[in-house]
Every structure is written in C-alpha cells, then in structure tokens.
Amino acid sequence: MADNTAITPENTSTPQEEHTADAEGQVAAATTPEAGQEQAAPGQTASTEDAQTQSTPVPAEPKPATAEAPAAPKPKAVPSPAALAHKAPHVKAAPAAPTYSQEEIDKAEAFGRVDEQGNVFVHEGDQERQVGQFPNADAKEALNLYARRYLDLKEKLNLFATRLRSPKIKAHEIDESIASLKEETSQPEAVGDLAALRTQLNQLAEQGQARKAELAQARKDAMAKAIKERTAIVEKAEELAASLGDSTNWRSTSDKFRSLFEQWQHHQRTTIRIDKADADALWKRFSSARTTFNQAHRKWAQQRDAQRSETKRIKEEIIAEADQIKDSTDWGPTSRQFNELMDRWKQAGRAGRQDDDALWARFRQAADVFFNARQADRDKTSVNERENLTKKEALVAKAEALLPVKDTKAAKQARQELARIQEEWDAIGFVPRDDVRRIEGRMDAVDRQIKAVEDAAWNQSDPEADARVSSFEQQLAAQLEDLDRRIAAEQDPAKKQELEAEKATKEQWMNAVR
Numbered sequence: 001m002a003d004n005t006a007i008t009p010e011n012t013s014t015p016q017e018e019h020t021a022d023a024e025g026q027v028a029a030a031t032t033p034e035a036g037q038e039q040a041a042p043g044q045t046a047s048t049e050d051a052q053t054q055s056t057p058v059p060a061e062p063k064p065a066t067a068e069a070p071a072a073p074k075p076k077a078v079p080s081p082a083a084l085a086h087k088a089p090h091v092k093a094a095p096a097a098p099t100y101s102q103e104e105i106d107k108a109e110a111f112g113r114v115d116e117q118g119n120v121f122v123h124e125g126d127q128e129r130q131v132g133q134f135p136n137a138d139a140k141e142a143l144n145l146y147a148r149r150y151l152d153l154k155e156k157l158n159l160f161a162t163r164l165r166s167p168k169i170k171a172h173e174i175d176e177s178i179a180s181l182k183e184e185t186s187q188p189e190a191v192g193d194l195a196a197l198r199t200q201l202n203q204l205a206e207q208g209q210a211r212k213a214e215l216a217q218a219r220k221d222a223m224a225k226a227i228k229e230r231t232a233i234v235e236k237a238e239e240l241a242a243s244l245g246d247s248t249n250w251r252s253t254s255d256k257f258r259s260l261f262e263q264w265q266h267h268q269r270t271t272i273r274i275d276k277a278d279a280d281a282l283w284k285r286f287s288s289a290r291t292t293f294n295q296a297h298r299k300w301a302q303q304r305d306a307q308r309s310e311t312k313r314i315k316e317e318i319i320a321e322a323d324q325i326k327d328s329t330d331w332g333p334t335s336r337q338f339n340e341l342m343d344r345w346k347q348a349g350r351a352g353r354q355d356d357d358a359l360w361a362r363f364r365q366a367a368d369v370f371f372n373a374r375q376a377d378r379d380k381t382s383v384n385e386r387e388n389l390t391k392k393e394a395l396v397a398k399a400e401a402l403l404p405v406k407d408t409k410a411a412k413q414a415r416q417e418l419a420r421i422q423e424e425w426d427a428i429g430f431v432p433r434d435d436v437r438r439i440e441g442r443m444d445a446v447d448r449q450i451k452a453v454e455d456a457a458w459n460q461s462d463p464e465a466d467a468r469v470s471s472f473e474q475q476l477a478a479q480l481e482d483l484d485r486r487i488a489a490e491q492d493p494a495k496k497q498e499l500e501a502e503k504a505t506k507e508q509w510m511n512a513v514r
Helices: 015-031 048-053 081-086 102-109 139-164 171-186 194-242 250-270 276-325 331-348 353-400 408-428 433-460 463-489 493-513
Strands: 112-114 119-124 127-133
Touching (some): 112 139, 119 139, 139 194, 194 276, 276 331, 276 353, 331 353, 408 433
Antiparallel strands (some): 112 119
16 A cells, blocks of 8 residues: 655655654554455455455464554544634645656566565565565555555655755754664565665765764854854943043943844844853853943933032022122123123033023023113113213314414413313213214314413513424424325324314414414
8 A cells, every 4th residue: 555644845844844744654654554464355356445445454474563553643622712713723734645657666666576375575685575465466556555665765765865955954853864764764664676775875874964064064153153243242342331431422322232232132033042151251241341331321420410419509609699789780890790600600510401491591580680770771871971972062162163262362261261161061971982082082172272372372471482483383394294194195084083173273383383
C-alpha cells in the first residue's frame, strides 16, 4: 500500500511542520499492512484496494518488527459559540500524496522479487532480505507497494536536502532529521536501491555537518555584529556622560539618552540574542552612563532651584526699593536710582520663566508710575518753556531796538533801559534747551554794542588810551575781514545769524574808536 502520509514539499515551511510530517510518515509506515498479514474476506475477490483496507493478519507467517499502531485520538473539546464568534477554527489542508513516474517505480522494483507464497524480498548487494509478505496478490502489486515505500524514503531525503538550503533551518533540526532518517533507512521495509539511499544519506549527513558549521559561523558573525552595534550605542551614551559640564544643554542631552535607550530596545527586539555575559556587561556600561547623567542632571536641577530662589529674593528686594521711590518728584536723582535698580535686576539672573514674568510685571508697574509722572511733568515744563521763549523773544526785540548807540549819552540811556529789560528777562525763567544759546546770544550782542560805545568814551578821556586806539582799530579791522569770509562760507542759517550779529557789534566798536 502506498504511504499516503509521507513528507511532501508543503511540510518544509517550518521546522515544527517538518518534524510533524516525519512523525506522521513513521506512523503511516508502521501501521501499513504487511504481506502475509492480510487476506481477502470470504466470498470476496481479493484486490489491491481490498487487500490494503479489509485484510486480517495471518499468524502462521513470520513478520518483521513494526512500530505499534497509534492509539485512537482523544476527542477534541467542542469550542463554545462565543469562542467561535471570536475566531473561526483553522483547518489545515492534508498534504498532497507524492506522485511517482512509472520509470521511477520500475527502477525500484528491479531491486526486489516476490516468491510463490507472497513473500517480498529486496536485493542488498549480494544478499537478499525479506521485507514483508503480500499473499493472494499479484507479484506486481506487491512490488509496487514496497517500491513506493522506497520512493517515499527517497522523497524524504530529497526534502531534507532542500531543507538544508533553507536560511531558517537550525542546527538541532539537522541533527534530529539525520538521526531520524538513519533509523528509517537502516532496515527499511521497502524495495529499491537501498545502498544508493544510504549513500545519499551519508552525503546529506556530510552536507548537514557543513551546514551546521556555516550556521555556527553565521551565528558567530551575527553575534559579533550585534555586539558591535550595541557597543556603539553604549559608547555614545558614555560620550554623552563624559561631556557633561556647566554648558550642557540638559533638555537636549536628556532627549539623546532617551533616543539611545529606544535604540537599545529596538536592537534587542530585532537582532540575534546576545550571550548573557556580553549582554549584561554592555547593559552595565549603558546603565552606568545613564546613572551618571541622571545624577548630574539632578545635581544641576538642585543648584538651579537654589539659584532661582536666590534670584527671586534679590528681585523681591529690588521691587520693594522701586515701590519706595516710585512717587518721588526728584526727577534726576530718582531716574538714576531706577537705572541702578535695572542694572541690579539684569545681574540677578533668572528665577524661572513663570516667576520672572510675574516679578518683572511688578517692577515695571513701579517704574511706570515714576516715569509716567516725570514725563507728565516734562510735558508741562515744555509748555511753560515755550511760553517763556515767546516772552524773551519779545524782550530781546525790545533790546535790539535800542541800537544803534551813537554817543555816550545815548549809550547811558540804552544801558538804563537794557537793565530794566534784563530784570524782566531774569524773572521769566527757563526756555527750551535748544533755544537758549540763540536767544541769549542776541541779548549779549546788544549788551556788547552798548558797552563798546561806553568803552570808547572812556578811552577818549584816558590820556594813555591814544596809544592803544590805533592797535585796537587794526585788530577790529582784521576781525571784521575774517567775519566777512566766515559769513560768506557759512551755510547754516542760525550760525550765519550769530556771525552777522558779532560783525554788527565789532562795527559799532570800530565806529566808536574812529
């Protein structure tokens, strides 16, 4: 009978399925009826199918040792409707029975014979061995059955040869498969070229050893690569731990350590399992680097909190001082005090974003009270100064109307009137800073022209003045020439006006001394 449960190519998908298929093949071979153990039921014509499915053993004939028939399988528990609702049961399709060509069967049958009693023999070199008995059957049928058993064994060897090339095969699977195949091919109940079968098995055993060596080397290489990759992760962590200092960006470094830990976990899940000693040593180094970082980070955080507390205390003191002087109207000194407080604020450092924002709002509020009041006072002062400027411009125009002064009597009258104008001038107060020089320069020019006439009169009455008049006149003439050149070259109207006023004064002096 053909062994319908022999291994097929579908059984090579995983190592577990291969072992299952091997076991099923062994059980099928052990439970297949042998020649001499079956006969046709009374009243029926013996046929190949009937001989295989409806025979009974013949105790008179010797029979080779076979494996015990498997016990009846226990009934499986019926799943509940709820379980069926969650997951439908998966029914695995039975492997397809191998098909052999007539040529393969004929070649195998050439190594066996069947005698008149239905005994089946196989030729092994110069010897012959009985492999079974198939009475009341055609010799061709008997040989066909045992030839197929041989081809089934050969198919197992071929499948194992294919399995050897699989990248998923394990070393223990090779050993287990070779041991199983050696047992099956030692004294098989089959007809065929058993010597060639054993030779093929020996070759497969050698290939298996070579494959095991390849697997061992591949595992060694994979292990070395995995250790190198994980060591690189450890070294990066150690470099980070060694680089910690005052300038460390702790948030960025923390993110880098977190990324390295995720890389470690991913590497642990996706690569070959590293030997425990190496894995423990690497983890100890990685954990030590993380501990160094955590301790340094914790120490930095404690120092930062202490520094922020001190900064907060200093800024609270600055705010208290600002609150004390914010209502002051002593604008100059208080402005300098606020500038000093601002410098101390900047030097104090940071107290944390939330606290800094709240503290700055309080300090800014006190500063705004003072500076807004100072600006309001400046605005008021500016209005008054512009009013004062209008008044002084009227006075200087009145003073300029006293000119020219031609003689001593006119100079005396002009001096008296200018004195009254000066009293009013002093009582008016300040004018805008940008107009001070201009407005006072015009008043000074009037005073100089009157004084020039007065000085000239005094010099005429002085006996010694005659000797100095000529020299003074020469100086005035040179100065007037210089003023003419400067006035012609000057582009600024305000400066040009000042030069013209100075020229007018010196001309008055020149007239006085002539």
